Amino acid sequence: MIAPYYKYGYFGQDAALLIAILIGFFFGFFLGRGGLGNARKLAGQFYLKDFTVIKVMFTAIITAMIGLNVLDAVGLLDLSRVYVNPAYLIPQLTAGVLFGAGFVIGGLCPGTSLVAAATGKLDGLVTLAGILCGIFVFGELFDSFTGFLYMSSYGQITLAQISGLPQVIMVILVTVAAIVIFVLIAKYETKKEQTAVTQRLKSTQGRVLAYAAGVGLTVLILAQWIAGPDEALTEQEMSTQLQGMITAEELATRLMRKDDDFVILDLRSPRQYRVYHIPGAQELTGDIAFEDKTSAIIYTLI
């Protein structure tokens, strides 16, 4: 039994139509599973934010391509009886650019808009309506530009035939190219993720550090206030409490020296901050830039 089975007459048209539904089922299923029923994931490809399109599409292409050529090589399939899309190179080049523009405008393609519509996405249904209209407009204009439509016709020509390379070399070349693309994507994604994580860590670390220090300082001063000035602290206790603290004089000196290895954080209310703050001090509201700083100086009102 040699494939393609339909072309060798192993079953008739009725069975073929049933098989069509089954094959369509798996087509739709895997498109949805891969995330290609989501316009934002698809469009994300063209902003280098989401590489699902390239990953799913190229994996599918090399899987089917290798399968076809292996089956052909071992004699289970006659590749020459598989229908190859005919080449009309100039119309296809032009149409590709138009289609690509339409793809990023609409976010879904003819197959994926159906999957989107099937899962309740209204934009999928509207894209589908647009596609039907586009086909109708083309149909109405068809007879007026057949000259362009049929130019540069090369028949069912393949890349192997055009380049003169053996089919197996072409298969290997395409597979290697796809793997190289996957590796480049993986590298790009790792790099982006690392940057994002570092930034998140930096800002979180900064915030935690500042809050902890602020709370610690406040507790310290509050404790001292509750204990009251009457209960004299021993010199020993005093020096313990003042560890890690900075006097106004010292801060002023460092500011005048224009040292930049520290950040100053203002723990007071935003209103108080607006009225006055130590030059260069930052509010504890947004992200604090901690890069290259060795220490944080925190002050507040008690």
Add this chain to the structure above:
Amino acid sequence: MKLFQRAAKMYSNPFLAGVGLGLTLLAAFVIMGQGLGASGGYTSLVSSAVDLVAPQHAQNNGMYMAYLDNFGRSPLNDWVVFEIFGILIGGFISGLLSGRLKSEVVKGPRISTGGRLILAFCGGVLMGFAAKIARGCTSGLALTGGALLSAGGWVFMISLFIGAFAMAYFVRRQWI
């Protein structure tokens, strides 16, 4: 439903989905001797609709007649029409199993729903028109032709990416 929801991970690994898609495409080649498609099925439906409303008009038109003649004037003889019916069911079941069934408009945060739908329609018109010039869309030409190493398929695929990247800047508000 509980069972489905517990297992719900909205999408699978793209490479895994790609292998599934590739094996589906391979099955189409092996069983039928042709690949997958989508826009061809829509063309059958459009041609039949025109034939239904204005048979005279359809008969005088090269494209409608090509499709109508091919399938004995009924879309129910067209393989791809049945295949896109399968896509609809498969897409639905896959959404059901992984919790993706939700009535919504998918868009970026910086565009209104109406704006998104207008652009979706315009993009659709452009794609429908272009797919007819190319004799296929992403499924029937880029994916199918890509696996067959069809020269037309690869030219279309590469120019598709060029067109999309070139256009992306102008519609960025819709997505990012």
